[in-house]
Amino acid sequence: MSHTAPAFLAREDLNRLLQLLQGQGYRLCGPQVRDGTIVYDHLADTAALPRGWRDTQQPGHYRLQQHDSPRYFDWANGPQAIKPLTFPAREVLWEARRRESGELEFIVPDQALEKVAVIGVKACDLAALALQDQHFLQAEYQDPGYLARRKGLFLVGVNCSRAAATCFCVSTGDGPAIEQGYDLLLDELEEGFLIRSGSDSGAVLLAELPLEAALPGQIDAAEQQVQQVARSQQRRLMPVSPGSLMQQRQHPQWDDVADRCLACGNCTQVCPTCFCHHQQDLLQLSGEASEHQREWDSCFSESHGQLAGFQVRSTVKQRYQQWMTHKLDSWQEQYGRSGCTGCGRCMSWCPAAIDFVEEANKITGDG
Numbered sequence: 001m002s003h004t005a006p007a008f009l010a011r012e013d014l015n016r017l018l019q020l021l022q023g024q025g026y027r028l029c030g031p032q033v034r035d036g037t038i039v040y041d042h043l044a045d046t047a048a049l050p051r052g053w054r055d056t057q058q059p060g061h062y063r064l065q066q067h068d069s070p071r072y073f074d075w076a077n078g079p080q081a082i083k084p085l086t087f088p089a090r091e092v093l094w095e096a097r098r099r100e101s102g103e104l105e106f107i108v109p110d111q112a113l114e115k116v117a118v119i120g121v122k123a124c125d126l127a128a129l130a131l132q133d134q135h136f137l138q139a140e141y142q143d144p145g146y147l148a149r150r151k152g153l154f155l156v157g158v159n160c161s162r163a164a165a166t167c168f169c170v171s172t173g174d175g176p177a178i179e180q181g182y183d184l185l186l187d188e189l190e191e192g193f194l195i196r197s198g199s200d201s202g203a204v205l206l207a208e209l210p211l212e213a214a215l216p217g218q219i220d221a222a223e224q225q226v227q228q229v230a231r232s233q234q235r236r237l238m239p240v241s242p243g244s245l246m247q248q249r250q251h252p253q254w255d256d257v258a259d260r261c262l263a264c265g266n267c268t269q270v271c272p273t274c275f276c277h278h279q280q281d282l283l284q285l286s287g288e289a290s291e292h293q294r295e296w297d298s299c300f301s302e303s304h305g306q307l308a309g310f311q312v313r314s315t316v317k318q319r320y321q322q323w324m325t326h327k328l329d330s331w332q333e334q335y336g337r338s339g340c341t342g343c344g345r346c347m348s349w350c351p352a353a354i355d356f357v358e359e360a361n362k363i364t365g366d367g
């Protein structure tokens with residue numbers, strides 16, 4: 001019932017959608033150019049969207065260029081997906097304070113629901129959000145902070161109109177077309193948008209917009225566009241059957257990649273599905289209070305391999321193996337699918353220009 005056929009929204013009427021969302025109490029978050037990249041940040045109106053900007057990406061390379069185009073979403077992705085909106089880089093889980101009586105008091109910060117509407121989420125990042133849901137919202141172990149933030153999200157997806165050279169979502173089955181997980185879905189055309197709803201709350205908003213009937217030519221153009229994005233993808237990740245990469249631990253390519261890898265952890269920080277973290281207590285100098293914080297970590301960091309007094313991953317080779325075998329192989333056993341959605345960020349933001357797809361294909365290809 002909530003999934004509707006596409007209608008046409010003129011480009012100048014996109015602001016009306018943003019106003020309606022604000023009227024419903026949503027804080028807007030959308031893509032914008034910051035420091036030479038596209039990131040999701042607080043959005044005032046459509047004037048802040050990256051109109052005419054396109055990205056060029058290769059392993060170790062990310063550049064933006066402005067074009068004479070009216071489009072807002074004609075880019076592939078930036079260094080962050082929407083992971084920080086539900087799983088922030090640093091979060092206080094609880095605080096401890098000493099009362100005047102000397103007793104300790106433990107306080108869990110209020111997890112009040114905040115309504116956030118995210119404008120322009122791409123297919124690979126919606127797929128990543130679904131994976132994060134699996135991790136943080138498993139029936140027995142629901143993360144209360146994640147749950148509160150997740151419940152408040154209203155998601156306006158946009159089908160990709162352009163793939164970067166690092167994109168390979170066709171191989172992982174996560175794009176470029178968005179199939180589910182959205183409240184509203186846009187296809188951007190030269191003259192405006194096709195728009196459809198994917199939830200009841202999306203359908204309610206859609207009814208308030210000044211829409212026109214979509215022309216058959218516009219529907220056809222939107223379909224052709226997304227098919228062209230799929231055809232243009234240059235990288236193909238070979239299938240990894242469960243357990244197969246784990247059996248390749250003696251493959252010589254691991255030594256080759258470990259020689260080049262800096263163990264900087266950039267690939268894990270930009271990955272929309274990575275969830276490694278550590279916890280620490282931040283004590284006040286007075287000794288009267290402390291914050292128990294959760295902070296993003298990486299399987300590449302030395303401290304993350306330190307377990308119960310033992311270092312379980314002392315070499316870069318072991319850490320790279322942990323990253324790739326978990327992501328592509330053992331994740332399948334854990335979550336029923338691989339942990340990669342084909343966004344390509346781990347390649348673009350790798351200072352050593354390591355090509356994740358090429359490395360995986362070499363290791364799985366001739367075992």
Ligand code: SF4
Nearest residue numbers: 271340341343344346
């Ligand atoms: S492993 Fe790389 S390509 Fe796959 S989801 Fe993570 S960052 Fe994207």
Ligand code: SF4
Nearest residue numbers: 261262264265267350
């Ligand atoms: S693969 Fe690249 S980004 Fe990842 S830890 Fe190694 S050098 Fe850093």
